[in-house]
Amino acid sequence: MSQPAKRSVTIDGHRTSVSLEDPFWRLLTAEAASRDMTRAALIGKIDHARPPDVGLATALRLFVLHCLTTKD
Numbered sequence: 001m002s003q004p005a006k007r008s009v010t011i012d013g014h015r016t017s018v019s020l021e022d023p024f025w026r027l028l029t030a031e032a033a034s035r036d037m038t039r040a041a042l043i044g045k046i047d048h049a050r051p052p053d054v055g056l057a058t059a060l061r062l063f064v065l066h067c068l069t070t071k072d
Contacts, residue, residue: 011044018043018057027064 004019020028032042043060050059 009040009043011047
């Protein structure tokens with residue numbers, strides 16, 4: 001297990017920071033690469049799709065979980 005690591009990302013020209021555990025950062029990076037996107041672009045896409053009452057870190061974790069459970 002790892003402690004959450006805070007990283008800065010830019011979404012729509014605005015800097016924000018997100019704290020996630022290293023496995024989530026690694027899987028987000030891999031998923032972005034598989035979609036031929038940067039990790040920041042993927043995070044922006046997830047951010048735009050999340051409901052307003054769901055935090056960004058939660059949305060990112062749920063996205064990774066969804067990717068892991070729907071892979072063939």
